[in-house]
Amino acid sequence: MENKKRIMSGMRPTGKLHLGHYFGVLKNWVNLQDEFESYFFIADWHALTTKYNQTDDLRQNIEDVLLDWLASGIDPDKSTIYLQSWVKETAALHIYLSMITPQNWVERDPTLKDLAKIMKDKQENMSNLSYGLFGYPVLMTADILTFNTHFVPVGIDQVAHVELSRDIARRFNNIYKTDYFIEPQPKLTQIPLLKGLDGNKMGKSFNNDIKISDSDEITEKKVKTAITDRNRIRKDDKGNPDNCEVVFEYWKIFGRDDEVSEISTACKNASIGCAECKKRLAQKINATLAPLREKRNELLKDKGLCHQILTEGSKKAGIKAKEVLDGVVEVVKMYK
Ligand code: TRP
């Protein structure tokens, strides 16, 4: 393990994960965990930046995320899987970093700008935006620097944050005249973004997602609602797969090449209807997810499993985190 470069990444505990998470992030992590010393964490402090007053389902959401990770192939024997709030070194590191991060760097963060704008547009009380929320790009930097990480495998939406963590690492090095921190680099997935069933970004709050843990029946029901080529109204209208931005795009991910070209031809000459096409797609999706769903149901039987994995992982993560933090204390010349 010693000579491997380190990666780290995490997710907020939003509850059961969907296909966008699986194809956009998790598959990437699974592929990387052999090659790298890997740390994957559930960002429960980050959840508090916006949901500080909705913590009743935090426990369930953490376990649901973890079960989806395990079902997807994140392996606790290969990767260190931990809970953010159980590795307190990150909080200390966050303090050090927050002192050296210029306020206007944080204010530039695109996500925060969007959030502030949404709040204003909705005429919501700006005091609902907390101090902690504005610090979250710095907290994310602290997560990454906790292990002096080389690479951060994330979806495209997180790249700006990783860039900021590079800037903060560089600034730390400049201020304390050191090369202590590695400048972490984002590591993107090759898979194109998977749209939601309605053609918009896939997301839990938009009600347009398919969950890893959905049953076959629910999956089929959901696929039925997917948008198709809008010009194809009746079954004997000829379709155009290129205008079918959800169903046909999913086919390209879930089908074999020969199946995709068969569907394409059948759509164009109207020998298959959209209902049938979707039904077959749902079967494909279910077949692909069957091993994951089976594994998840199996893991679910062991009630203490999630707690145990997070306990062991957090202990392991804490060892490396302490080593890195001790170095920071040294470099900053804190009184010892
Ligand atoms: N901000 C990420 C998200 O919203 C989660 C996250 C927090 C993260 N800290 C991180 C991801 C560090 C990668 C590395 O999904």
Ligand code: SF4
């Ligand atoms: Fe899309 Fe399939 Fe309908 Fe063609 S037949 S428009 S690919 S859903």
